[in-house]
Amino acid sequence: MHIEQSILDKVNEWLTPTFDNKTQQTIEEMMTSSPKDLEESFYKNLEFGTGGMRGIMGVGTNRINKYTLGKNTQGLSDYLKKSFPNEDLKVVIAYDCRHNSDTLAKVVADVFSANGIKVYLFSEMRPTPELSFALKYLHCHAGIVLTASHNPPEYNGYKVYWQDGGQLVPPQDGEIIQLIEALNYSEIKFEANETLIEYIDSTVDEAFAKSTVENASFNTSESAKKNLKICYTSLHGTSIKMVPKVLEKAGYTDVNIVPEQAVPDGNFPTVLSPNPEEPEALTMALALADKINADIVFGTDPDSDRLGVAVRDNEGKMILLNGNQTMVIMTHFLLEQWKKAGKIDGKQFIGSTIVSTPMMLDLASAYNVECKVGLTGFKWIAKFIKDFPELKFIGGGEESFGFMVGDAVRDKDAVGAILLMCEIAAQAKQNGSSVYRELQQMFVDFGLYKESLISITKKGIDGANEIKQMMAELRENPLTEINGQRVVCVEDYQSSTGKDFMNNETFKITIPKSNVLIYYLEDGSKICARPSGTEPKIKFYFSVNAQINSTAEIAATEKYLDQKIENIIAEMHLQ
Numbered sequence: 183m184h185i186e187q188s189i190l191d192k193v194n195e196w197l198t199p200t201f202d203n204k205t206q207q208t209i210e211e212m213m214t215s216s217p218k219d220l221e222e223s224f225y226k227n228l229e230f231g232t233g234g235m236r237g238i239m240g241v242g243t244n245r246i247n248k249y250t251l252g253k254n255t256q257g258l259s260d261y262l263k264k265s266f267p268n269e270d271l272k273v274v275i276a277y278d279c280r281h282n283s284d285t286l287a288k289v290v291a292d293v294f295s296a297n298g299i300k301v302y303l304f305s306e307m308r309p310t311p312e313l314s315f316a317l318k319y320l321h322c323h324a325g326i327v328l329t330a331s332h333n334p335p336e337y338n339g340y341k342v343y344w345q346d347g348g349q350l351v352p353p354q355d356g357e358i359i360q361l362i363e364a365l366n367y368s369e370i371k372f373e374a375n376e377t378l379i380e381y382i383d384s385t386v387d388e389a390f391a392k393s394t395v396e397n398a399s400f401n402t403s404e405s406a407k408k409n410l411k412i413c414y415t416s417l418h419g420t421s422i423k424m425v426p427k428v429l430e431k432a433g434y435t436d437v438n439i440v441p442e443q444a445v446p447d448g449n450f451p452t453v454l455s456p457n458p459e460e461p462e463a464l465t466m467a468l469a470l471a472d473k474i475n476a477d478i479v480f481g482t483d484p485d486s487d488r489l490g491v492a493v494r495d496n497e498g499k500m501i502l503l504n505g506n507q508t509m510v511i512m513t514h515f516l517l518e519q520w521k522k523a524g525k526i527d528g529k530q531f532i533g534s535t536i537v538s539t540p541m542m543l544d545l546a547s548a549y550n551v552e553c554k555v556g557l558t559g560f561k562w563i564a565k566f567i568k569d570f571p572e573l574k575f576i577g578g579g580e581e582s583f584g585f586m587v588g589d590a591v592r593d594k595d596a597v598g599a600i601l602l603m604c605e606i607a608a609q610a611k612q613n614g615s616s617v618y619r620e621l622q623q624m625f626v627d628f629g630l631y632k633e634s635l636i637s638i639t640k641k642g643i644d645g646a647n648e649i650k651q652m653m654a655e656l657r658e659n660p661l662t663e664i665n666g667q668r669v670v671c672v673e674d675y676q677s678s679t680g681k682d683f684m685n686n687e688t689f690k691i692t693i694p695k696s697n698v699l700i701y702y703l704e705d706g707s708k709i710c711a712r713p714s715g716t717e718p719k720i721k722f723y724f725s726v727n728a729q730i731n732s733t734a735e736i737a738a739t740e741k742y743l744d745q746k747i748e749n750i751i752a753e754m755h756l757q
Contacts, residue, residue: 234341257362309486348564458490509579533578
């Protein structure tokens with residue numbers, strides 16, 4: 183097959199003595215036996231996306247390996263020195279259960295230390311939210327976590343956090359990327375200064391657990407805690423290091439762990455995907471829950487920032503909640519607690535994202551707080567906390583099964599969110615209600631919202647081009663009517679412009695640029711198209727809603743709304 187010269191130039195660079203013999207041998211083998219794989223490995227450089235940098239592990243510029251991560255770390259080291267002149271620089275590094283996470287974390291630590299930067303390195307895998315907490319707790323300038331979140335086993339990744347505990351956001355990410363791209367691989371300092379690397383574990387663990395219990399506990403009685411039967415699975419990931427500890431510290435004693443999934447394993451052998459967004463991932467937990475008659479089920483992804491939740495419906499059957507539902511349940515509970523404590527005076531806010539349920543806006547309005555809506559990714563919610571110090575952050579989330587309680591952790595945090603959901607469930611049960619009934623009442627009070635997501639995977643160079651073409655088609659030939667409803671507004675976050683068709687007006691979007699399109703229909707429906715920033719996918723988000731007067735109307739209204747979503751999907755030829 184023909185390989186472009188620009189790709190061959192990169193390949194030839196990796197065949198020089200700057201790279202180790204094993205790397206060179208692997209490339210030489212690929213040149214003869216797997217030219218297509220060689221092209222995929224070198225046709226571009228790995229990019230920072232919504233959740234940092236993720237990719238398949240292997241040799242090449244488009245793969246996760248010691249050289250691509252070393253180059254990132256060298257560039258970040260240079261940027262830290264430039265940003266904090268004359269300061270003793272400190273960073274903290276954590277990693278998850280994935281293959282090579284521990285060795286790659288040590289490579290990153292080595293490069294920082296070789297640049298004269300003090301490194302705190304977790305001695306074993308830890309949840310991502312603990313890294314965010316540790317960064318502020320240890321007064322570091324930056325933090326790194328080696329993780330690919332819920333991606334398949336062949337992936338790994340590199341997330342960068344800044345002084346505030348949140349992930350990098352513009353313009354810093356762009357400035358750092360410029361420095362990284364200007365570097366030659368020969369400029370990476372791999373020779374560690376071991377005296378600058380300090381291993382950390384129990385002290386930070388205890389501080390994180392204590393902070394989590396303080397932030398996510400809300401006067402639940404000891405009897406209510408003991409009466410809640412919890413089923414939990416770590417899906418072979420890092421949450422096993424902290425979730426049982428935090429629940430025990432908070433007073434929850436009836437915690438039943440799925441034993442087959444409690445052992446960390448980067449192969450994730452018992453699931454097709456270690457992603458609690460996928461119903462299949464919680465199959466074993468649901469089976470255990472029915473066996474022991476548990477009240478609530480939790481599952482977390484490998485780095486413990488996402489959580490899946492299942493609760494019993496009015497007939498006692500376990501049902502899975504989606505990310506929007508868990509988000510509004512937790513937000514509503516927090517708002518109610520803050521209101522009872524007399525802590526709401528109009529100077530508070532909750533956070534959400536442009537692809538999440540609009541119900542968050544209704545909650546904010548009802549409780550006289552602001553709802554700040556940003557791009558997909560918790561780094562934007564963390565940025566709101568930093569940008570609006572005059573406002574107190576209550577909590578916030580996004581549809582992709584993530585939530586953040588308060589500002590001690592500046593990223594989505596399954597550890598704190600699980601404790602918060604236990605508080606909600608325990609109090610509801612003690613009051614003769616349930617999480618499910620609380621959600622049903624919210625539908626009456628704020629409107630019945632139904633959301634759905636379609637994720638279309640398109641791998642490789644051809645797939646990336648297909649995704650580009652799909653977005654180009656939606657921009658160049660915008661839809662004017664969907665499912666018999668007029669399109670009343672289109673927002674294009676790439677061009678930072680919106681078009682109000684009802685008033686024939688254009689307006690500027692102040693949220694940072696992103697490759698996202700949102701259609702709003704006459705009946706309040708919302709459709710969003712967004713290529714993933716970390717995976718070879720394009721995602722379509724749908725939100726529809728209706729007002730109801732009682733819980734008796736929920737079943738029929740849900741059926742009507744589900745059909746509406748199906749009609750929209752069919753009309754857009756997405757299935």
